[in-house]
Amino acid sequence: MNIPSALNPALRVLVFLVCLAPFALLVTGVVSNSLGPDPADHLMHVTGEWVMRFLVLVLLATPLARHGWPRLARYRRMLGLYVWFYATLHLLVFAQVFIGWSGDQLIEELVERPYVLVGFVAWLILVPLGITSARTVRKRMGRYWRQLHKLTYAVVVLGWLHLFWLSRSDVGNAALYGGIFGILLLYRIRPVASRVPFKLRS
Amino acid sequence: MSKSRWSPFPQIASSEITPESVWLNRRNLMKAAAAGAGLVAAGEAMADSSVPQALDFVSAPDGSAYKAKEDLTPYEAATTYNNFYEFGTDKSDPARFAAAMTTDPWEIKVGGLVKKPGKLHLEDILGGFDLEERIYRFRCVEAWSMVVPWIGFPLSELLDRFEPDTGGKFVEFKTLYRRSEMRGTRSFTSIIDWPYREGLRMDEAMNPLTLMTVGLYGKTLPNQSGAPLRLIVPWKYGFKNIKSIVEINVTDRQPKTSWQELAPQEYGFYANVNPEVSHPRWSQAYERRLPSSLFNPSRVKTQMFNGYGELVAGMYKGMDLARYY
Numbered sequence: 001m002n003i004p005s006a007l008n009p010a011l012r013v014l015v016f017l018v019c020l021a022p023f024a025l026l027v028t029g030v031v032s033n034s035l036g037p038d039p040a041d042h043l044m045h046v047t048g049e050w051v052m053r054f055l056v057l058v059l060l061a062t063p064l065a066r067h068g069w070p071r072l073a074r075y076r077r078m079l080g081l082y083v084w085f086y087a088t089l090h091l092l093v094f095a096q097v098f099i100g101w102s103g104d105q106l107i108e109e110l111v112e113r114p115y116v117l118v119g120f121v122a123w124l125i126l127v128p129l130g131i132t133s134a135r136t137v138r139k140r141m142g143r144y145w146r147q148l149h150k151l152t153y154a155v156v157v158l159g160w161l162h163l164f165w166l167s168r169s170d171v172g173n174a175a176l177y178g179g180i181f182g183i184l185l186l187y188r189i190r191p192v193a194s195r196v197p198f199k200l201r202s
Numbered sequence: 203m204s205k206s207r208w209s210p211f212p213q214i215a216s217s218e219i220t221p222e223s224v225w226l227n228r229r230n231l232m233k234a235a236a237a238g239a240g241l242v243a244a245g246e247a248m249a250d251s252s253v254p255q256a257l258d259f260v261s262a263p264d265g266s267a268y269k270a271k272e273d274l275t276p277y278e279a280a281t282t283y284n285n286f287y288e289f290g291t292d293k294s295d296p297a298r299f300a301a302a303m304t305t306d307p308w309e310i311k312v313g314g315l316v317k318k319p320g321k322l323h324l325e326d327i328l329g330g331f332d333l334e335e336r337i338y339r340f341r342c343v344e345a346w347s348m349v350v351p352w353i354g355f356p357l358s359e360l361l362d363r364f365e366p367d368t369g370g371k372f373v374e375f376k377t378l379y380r381r382s383e384m385r386g387t388r389s390f391t392s393i394i395d396w397p398y399r400e401g402l403r404m405d406e407a408m409n410p411l412t413l414m415t416v417g418l419y420g421k422t423l424p425n426q427s428g429a430p431l432r433l434i435v436p437w438k439y440g441f442k443n444i445k446s447i448v449e450i451n452v453t454d455r456q457p458k459t460s461w462q463e464l465a466p467q468e469y470g471f472y473a474n475v476n477p478e479v480s481h482p483r484w485s486q487a488y489e490r491r492l493p494s495s496l497f498n499p500s501r502v503k504t505q506m507f508n509g510y511g512e513l514v515a516g517m518y519k520g521m522d523l524a525r526y527y
Contacts, residue, residue, distance in 0.1 A: 030495075030496050033495065036279075036282065036283060036293070036294070037275070037276075037278075037279035037282070037283045037492040037493040037494070038283055038293070038346055038490060038492050038493070038494055039494065039495055039496050040490060040494060040496065040499060041293070041344075041346070043496065093496070096496065096497075096499065097490065097494070097496065097499040097501070098345075098485075099485075100488075100499070100501055105485070105487075108480075108485065109485065112480050112482070112485075113482060113483065114482075115483070166483070168291075168464075168465075168483075169287055169291065169392055169393055169394045169464060170287075170291050170389060170391050170392050170393070171391050171393060172389070172390075172391030172392075175391060
């Protein structure tokens, strides 16, 4: 893609705002009370769905950067942080409505419900990934940074498992994301991927 | 209605929550009944079954278990937030797509271990029984709940007409399965084995709380709520309350039910509301009384047998309810 580099900051702001739009819609919905009789259920579904979508985008950025759209690599950090952002919203709604900020209830949920446990672990992993995404921290970490951020794959697997265990009578969504994640993860163990030179730029 | 209809659970009298039109309707009906007009409703319902019609009924006695004192869930909420997977798995799907279902004519086959097997038609359901309004708590296994004024008649009255044999120990129900009108049943990724089936033990079926339901809020059921006839067993989780029934069989063995077949470790045959028995998906200790909101989630403690223990606990004496969940 040939975008004049002068436009880069504007483009960056645009992408940032587009990614924030789902959140803005939810806030509007909550404020105007237009999310139906059970807004908690709606908020859980929508925030969870956006976590999945941003995970797909994060995993897509590298292959697309390698194959013709190198600038996309610059957006991986932002997309990754949006994964964390929507996952945190997801967790906050859970805490507010489903367990009422009770530690005992949280422990009960983690012990009794494996899908809650894997979702929570995935969120915990996102915490260090989010914190170390600051440029200065990243520089200081050197090669350890890349090793740490390989945990993104663990987040993908746990996040998908969370979704899969939540399937009840319809496996459509779990199958869809399973397929997409499967292809994007397979791409990474394909030997050809490593043969295409690609230098990470910040 | 304005957008503020999903306001946090209001602290006002239920009469203020119920849409005014419903109350006016009811008053008019009472007047009509007084004038000897009698069964206006059944005749009117024939006209257009897709639009809810006013019903003629009496109210359950004040202060009885048949008339919960809690604030009613608004009609809008009760009829736009539904689980009726035949029309899709999203809560809003039934209200959007159930209009495609033809409910007139309607036929219910009653058979199995009965002396007089036969059929019921729409006019038999709407005109053949004395209707009563009952305000019941409705508790979904997904940990949300509502309070709904249902209109119907005891299932025992229906069964008595077909004279169950003494060997009949259970009652099996089936929902309509019509692919052309039910888009959810055409889904490639759905793993439910249609038609939807549910069941009760005979003593549960004959319990006076068990209601064959034809209406809510003074009118016939809208399609998404299970028109024209559904089951309401208020001490059990929502999925037992099978909708749009086309077949009732008396059997001598415990019928296989849809959710139990799909995930037996999650959904038991009894499915009595029980805060003590955990579920692999949702804690059953609390429920969200709808309408709920983010900052006022109206979380309430779930009661054993959904608060109907006095009338139903006797049926389960000596049973291990953790095992027979």
